[in-house]
Each structure stands twice: as C-alpha cells, then as structure tokens.
Amino acid sequence: EPEVTQTPSHQVTQMGQEVILRCVPISNHLYFYWYRQILGQKVEFLVSFYNNEISEKSEIFDDQFSVERPDGSNFTLKIRSTKLEDSAMYFCAAGTPGGNHGELFFGEGSRLTVL
Amino acid sequence: AQKITQTQPGMFVQEKEAVTLDCTYDTSDPSYGLFWYKQPSSGEMIFLIYQGSYDQQNATEGRYSLNFQKARKSANLVISASQLGDSAMYFCAMREPNEGVRFGAGTRLTVKP
Numbered sequence: 001e002p003e004v005t006q007t008p009s010h011q012v013t014q015m016g017q018e019v020i021l022r023c024v025p026i027s028n029h030l031y032f033y034w035y036r037q038i039l040g041q042k043v044e045f046l047v048s049f050y051n052n053e054i055s056e057k058s059e060i061f062d063d064q065f066s067v068e069r070p071d072g073s074n075f076t077l078k079i080r081s082t083k084l085e086d087s088a089m090y091f092c093a094a095g096t097p098g099g100n101h102g103e104l105f106f107g108e109g110s111r112l113t114v115l
Numbered sequence: 116a117q118k119i120t121q122t123q124p125g126m127f128v129q130e131k132e133a134v135t136l137d138c139t140y141d142t143s144d145p146s147y148g149l150f151w152y153k154q155p156s157s158g159e160m161i162f163l164i165y166q167g168s169y170d171q172q173n174a175t176e177g178r179y180s181l182n183f184q185k186a187r188k189s190a191n192l193v194i195s196a197s198q199l200g201d202s203a204m205y206f207c208a209m210r211e212p213n214e215g216v217r218f219g220a221g222t223r224l225t226v227k228p
Contacts (some may be wrong), residue, residue: 042218042220043160044218045217047144058215095216103162103165104162104210106152108159109160111158
C-alpha cells in the first residue's frame, strides 16, 4: 500500500471552474507538500504544510490556490477559477519532521487538464 | 537564484556501465538533506537515496550511491551496472529546515543496449 494516495488520478475541467485535489498519507507524517509539474518540465514547489498551517509557499502559490487538512487525514489542494496554464501533474508528498531526516514520500500524482 | 543545479539535461550510458549524474546545491544552512528521485515515463516519483548534511559517509542504496562532497556543495548520483530500466528522468532535491523541498531541473538518462 503506498504511503501517499492521491485522487483523482486525472481530472478534466473547464477553464474558470474550481478543482479540489486530494491526498491521503497513511503514516504519521507531519509535513505535507504540493508540487506541480507541467509536462516535460521541472518539479515546482507550491506549498508546505505543517501543524495545520502553511509553513512555506512559493510565488506560484497565489490567491488562486489554497490548502487544508480538515479532518486530520485528507490534505487537499483547491484551485479556484482554473486557467489553461494550470494544466499539469500535481504531486502530493509527505515526510517526517525536521530538515535532516529521511525521504519524502510522493503520491502517484493527479493530472489536471484545463480546457 | 537556483538552489539546486543539474547541468546535464540528458545523459547516455551503455548497459552495464556506471554513470554519474551531477548535482550542485546552494545553502547557507548547516542542516539540510539531499535527495535523488527517479521519474520514469509513467510519471511517478520514485525515491532513490537520501544524504543528510551531517552524515559522515556517502549514502548507498543497492546500485545507487551518492557522492557527497560537502565543501564543493555537490551531491552526484552514481548508478552502477546500468540497466535498461534505469532510463528515466532523475531529479536532485534539497530540503532545508522549515522550507519546502526544492528540485533541480532534472537529467534525462538513456541506457543503451
């Protein structure tokens, strides 16, 4: 069973619609991350989440984006008013605390296609 | 400024030979972690190896080893005895305390039979 499960695996949406991507880590990870990878390009950091709040966000993570962990298990990324350029693979990752420990577990990704 | 630099957009290696994928990083924090991930054409991110900044020895995981040169701020990945299944994108990444993990631009490795 994977450490991190993401749903949906693929979502197609119309421009201007809102999408919610979900992530469920199975172990007691304390740090959670969202990354974006536009096809064929680098993996871009969006946001990190610790202790039920955002610990860091990149310049990509503007007001269009939000994250929450409402029930202590699901970690969601909401993208409001999607744009064509939001089409990408979105990866959730979870890890152990601290800056000098262990691996970051990635989900299999959610592919978002905005038409 | 780039925190993680991978200068090789593409690399070729003959099957069964060893290959080194370069990675340099930039940080002023003494505590950090370095990672290598493999991304095959199927798209998933597969963890390969981790090196902590205080680790005295180079990390090894099977055919993967990390050539950690702290003074030069480099963390090259060495893959020994390359296999056709090693063909993929390889990403170097760094985690600093209280910051997200940042990735390099990646190196596409092609193993030739």
